[in-house]
Amino acid sequence: MEIDVQAVTTFLEEQKRKQVRHFSGVESEKVLTYMATTSLPGSYCAVTVNPVRRLESVNGSKELFVHLRGSLSRTPKAGECISVHLTNADQYQGYQVKSRTLGGKAGEAALFEAEKDGIVVKGSHIFTVHHSPYTMKFFEQIPFEEVQQIVGKVPCALVGVGETANISPRFVYHWELRDGKLALYHGDGLALKTYMNLKSNRQETRIAVDLDDYTGWELEGAVEEFQPHQHPEAYEKICHGFAAGNWGRPSRTFRFTAVRARPIEPAK
Numbered sequence: 001m002e003i004d005v006q007a008v009t010t011f012l013e014e015q016k017r018k019q020v021r022h023f024s025g026v027e028s029e030k031v032l033t034y035m036a037t038t039s040l041p042g043s044y045c046a047v048t049v050n051p052v053r054r055l056e057s058v059n060g061s062k063e064l065f066v067h068l069r070g071s072l073s074r075t076p077k078a079g080e081c082i083s084v085h086l087t088n089a090d091q092y093q094g095y096q097v098k099s100r101t102l103g104g105k106a107g108e109a110a111l112f113e114a115e116k117d118g119i120v121v122k123g124s125h126i127f128t129v130h131h132s133p134y135t136m137k138f139f140e141q142i143p144f145e146e147v148q149q150i151v152g153k154v155p156c157a158l159v160g161v162g163e164t165a166n167i168s169p170r171f172v173y174h175w176e177l178r179d180g181k182l183a184l185y186h187g188d189g190l191a192l193k194t195y196m197n198l199k200s201n202r203q204e205t206r207i208a209v210d211l212d213d214y215t216g217w218e219l220e221g222a223v224e225e226f227q228p229h230q231h232p233e234a235y236e237k238i239c240h241g242f243a244a245g246n247w248g249r250p251s252r253t254f255r256f257t258a259v260r261a262r263p264i265e266p267a268k
Contacts, residue, residue, distance in 0.1 A: 168193070218262050238250055
């Protein structure tokens, strides 16, 4: 679907006002969005919004099964995995539950299975999507009790399919029309999983949803790093947002340019 710039920008302006109550302690104009990336050049992460039924710890192991309503956007292909993103936005905390990669001994049933009116994604590892002591270790070991406490009541998950599928939250501090295309600007503090994907594939799926009902927009486009002098207004707003959150200064700043858009809502 060709992008309806007016509809998307109107939605972003509405969310800038609505999200204030979620982030009242950080005084800067912003909208929380989600970057969905893959490591395969030229590919987009396929994303759905799925209501969460429950989280299931598997025999005390590091595995976590996520029971969801609805289905995946598509079946994973060889070399792809499933990533379930759960964020408690008000607490700036969340997790990605990632399945095994399809291939070899890991068949489709090792990644997910259908169940009545939904699916269960079989997470083989849990990753934080916020700065914590766990991120200092390549293989994070996060207690199920912590995951349940922080995101167990989150009503919906973002579910991505792709090669090294990764979904991470990003505040957008500035947006504008450039050459008739919508550009969103954000900053990063650490070079973690998303940045590793962007090094090999600049294509990105950006999700912007209402944090109350999870309806919104799925944007497809490309992301590129920019230097402060190239977009000074955007850079100033990003720095102000980082300072308001006591997050220091951004180590990198990025511009996402959308080329396609479609409405998105929770699966039935």
